[in-house]
Amino acid sequence: MKMEKFRQLGLSEEVLKVLESMNIDTPSEIQEKAIPLALEGRDIIGASKTGSGKTLAFASAIIEKIKPDKTIQAIVLTPTRELAEQVGDSIRQFSAGKVKVVSVYGGVDIYRQTQKMHNADVIVGTPGRVLDLMNRGSMNLSNVKITVLDEFDRMLDMGFVKDVGNIINACPVSRQTMLFSATISADVEYLAARYTNEPVEVSVESYVDHSKLEQIYYDVPDGLKFSLLVHLLKSEKNAHLVMVFCSTRRNADFVTTNLNNLGIAAKAIHGGLDQKKRIRVLNEFNENKGLNILVCTDVAARGLDIKNVTHVYNFDMPSVASDYIHRIGRTARAGEEGKAINILASRDYEHFSNILNREKVDITEVELPYVKKVEIIKDSGRRNNSRSRDSSRGRDSGRRDSGRRDSGRRDRGQSQDREMFDAVCKKCGKPCKVPFKPRTGVGVSCSECFVPKDSNSRGRNNSHSRGNSRGRR
Numbered sequence: 313m314k315m316e317k318f319r320q321l322g323l324s325e326e327v328l329k330v331l332e333s334m335n336i337d338t339p340s341e342i343q344e345k346a347i348p349l350a351l352e353g354r355d356i357i358g359a360s361k362t363g364s365g366k367t368l369a370f371a372s373a374i375i376e377k378i379k380p381d382k383t384i385q386a387i388v389l390t391p392t393r394e395l396a397e398q399v400g401d402s403i404r405q406f407s408a409g410k411v412k413v414v415s416v417y418g419g420v421d422i423y424r425q426t427q428k429m430h431n432a433d434v435i436v437g438t439p440g441r442v443l444d445l446m447n448r449g450s451m452n453l454s455n456v457k458i459t460v461l462d463e464f465d466r467m468l469d470m471g472f473v474k475d476v477g478n479i480i481n482a483c484p485v486s487r488q489t490m491l492f493s494a495t496i497s498a499d500v501e502y503l504a505a506r507y508t509n510e511p512v513e514v515s516v517e518s519y520v521d522h523s524k525l526e527q528i529y530y531d532v533p534d535g536l537k538f539s540l541l542v543h544l545l546k547s548e549k550n551a552h553l554v555m556v557f558c559s560t561r562r563n564a565d566f567v568t569t570n571l572n573n574l575g576i577a578a579k580a581i582h583g584g585l586d587q588k589k590r591i592r593v594l595n596e597f598n599e600n601k602g603l604n605i606l607v608c609t610d611v612a613a614r615g616l617d618i619k620n621v622t623h624v625y626n627f628d629m630p631s632v633a634s635d636y637i638h639r640i641g642r643t644a645r646a647g648e649e650g651k652a653i654n655i656l657a658s659r660d661y662e663h664f665s666n667i668l669n670r671e672k673v674d675i676t677e678v679e680l681p682y683v684k685k686v687e688i689i690k691d692s693g694r695r696n697n698s699r700s701r702d703s704s705r706g707r708d709s710g711r712r713d714s715g716r717r718d719s720g721r722r723d724r725g726q727s728q729d730r731e732m733f734d735a736v737c738k739k740c741g742k743p744c745k746v747p748f749k750p751r752t753g754v755g756v757s758c759s760e761c762f763v764p765k766d767s768n769s770r771g772r773n774n775s776h777s778r779g780n781s782r783g784r785r
Contacts (some may be wrong), residue, residue: 315345321347327375331368334706340365341516347372352491355508358492359515359643367402370490373447374406377457379487380433384451386437386458387483389476391466393417393587394616395595399462400436416441419587439467439475442464446482456483461507464493465500469632473503495634521682527646527675529654529664532683538570539685541627544653545576547681552622553597556607557639560626567627568607570688578605594618610635618642626654629663633670737761 315328317339323331331337339347342360348374349356360366374386388403390396400415416425416437422444429435429451435442445451459480461467466478480489489508493500496515504511532540533626545554554602558564561582568580579593598604598618606618610630621643630636643650654675656664667673737744744758 317344321372322351323347323372324376326410327406328572329370330406334405336368342366342514343369345514345516346370346490349512349514350488351376353377353488355488355511356490356492357496357508357511357513358490359494359496359506359513361494361638364516366492367399368406368461369459370462370492370644371403372408372779373488373490374403374434375410378433380411381455382431382433383455384432384435384453385455386427386434386443386460387453387456387479388434388460388462389439389467390436390444390462391438391470391472392463392616393419393438394590395463396436396438397591398616399668400434403434403436416445416550417587418444419449422448439472439479442479443475446479453479454484456487456524459483459487459489459507461489461491461493463505464491465495465497468499468503476503477506483601494638505620522644524647524649525640525652526650527640527652527654527673528678529656529675530678530680531656532680534657534659536683536685537627537655538567538688539683540570540655540680541567541625542576542686543681543683543769544655544780545571548623548651548653550622552604553600553618553620553638554605554623554624554625555618555642556605556627557630558607558609559630561609563628564607564609566690570686571605573689574686576605577603578607580604580607589779610639619645620648621645621650622650624650625651626652629654629660629667630655631663633663633667636667636673676693 315332315337318328318331318337321339321344342358342364343366346356346358346369348367350370353373356370358366358369370388373541375599378385388396390399396415396417400413403411403413411433412431413434413436414425414428415430416429416435416443418438422441425441426445426448429445435451437445442451446453461476474701487702489511491500491504491508491511530540545551553705556567556578561584564580564582565584568578572579579596581590581593585593593603593606594616595601599604607627624640624643626636626639630639640650640652643652652675654660654664668675735744735758736742737760739757739761753777
């Protein structure tokens with residue numbers, strides 16, 4: 313029978329019909345292990361990564377056990393706003409309107425959220441906003457029967473330990489607690505022991521098929537980082553949905569603006585965008601509405617269930633080795649093939665070395681192809697009228713003979729709406745203008761003489777020294 317496996321897990325016919333209408337007929341490994349325990353009322357510590365189907369695992373207990381009585385009976389805490397929205401939508405779908413689910417998070421009008429919470433049965437939210445609502449007297453958790461901590465390790469990384477503790481302390485002692493985490497560290501184990509009562513631990517194999525995940529890296533001169541990304545995006549075959557990871561919001565905006573400037577459609581998602589825009593961008597990407605390149609910070613690497621990603625680019629290597637695993641975990645899922653491409657310049661070597669030393673990964677070096685250097689817009693997240701160096705801080709990609717410059721353009725890399733100060737270059741002795749007030753006794757360099765700190769020992773012909781510094785050649 314089509315839904316027999318789910319039926320054997322103990323789900324009601326009502327829920328089975330909803331799952332069948334959603335074309336979900338076979339439980340995942342985490343669902344097979346966790347749903348029976350959840351329905352029994354057991355506390356659970358689940359080691360399961362994003363995309364494994366854990367939302368249905370804890371939602372099943374919420375849907376089957378809660379009888380609406382106009383009070384909050386279940387609370388799900390998530391590390392990010394996007395995940396709160398996504399989990400809330402999933403529980404609504406699975407319950408088919410049986411329970412009222414409200415998602416609460418920062419970045420939107422708290423008054424409107426308070427109004428929506430009226431008669432809510434289930435709250436899904438970020439710790440900061442939930443605690444804020446509690447402190448305002450707008451949220452009462454005294455009748456909570458089920459508490460879920462989703463992506464718990466990520467919440468710890470983001471500094472929510474105290475907030476989570478305060479929220480749990482506001483819930484009844486006699487509750488069911490389910491904790492799910494991509495990794496079970498010593499900190500996670502310690503806190504899980506505090507928040508749960510005789511929990512059952514369940515774990516599943518990686519949802520990513522590493523046999524179908526190709527991991528490669530390119531070693532590039534500092535000034536060619538973005539140019540190589542453009543070259544690969546144009547030349548890579550079978551690229552359906554692409555995620556490009558950057559280390560900062562500023563870099564994500566830089567990459568996005570310059571890709572669009574070159575006719576490559578892309579959108580950014582990071583914590584600096586308002587919530588409505590972030591959700592709109594995610595929906596465009598998930599539903600393939602003309603958007604197949606998403607440029608993001610690590611906010612999108614965890615928690616969000618983004619399907620059918622074929623290529624993951626690391627424009628910046630993550631500073632935390634485990635974040636690399638979470639990034640590449642967006643592709644090669646459920647038997648599909650995927651590719652993780654790492655673009656390394658000098659500033660990435662230390663982080664890349666940490667990943668190789670701490671994670672079990674097989675990353676192959678690929679010979680650098682001929683790359684045509686592209687003209688870029690520097691600091692595109694803040695100003696869009698100055699053309700200058702690659703974000704990897706290499707030499708000026710838009711440099712031309714002074715006779716060919718537009719007469720209205722200031723010193724290269726300087727915005728026209730920025731105050732400039734008179735100075736004398738310490739190298740060539742010529743008068744110049746700089747975007748800061750020179751200090752007595754401190755020399756300055758004009759735009760012609762300026763050399764970035766990381767380019768002194770790493771010119772175009774020093775690629776052998778980069779390889780030796782990492783011990784990979």
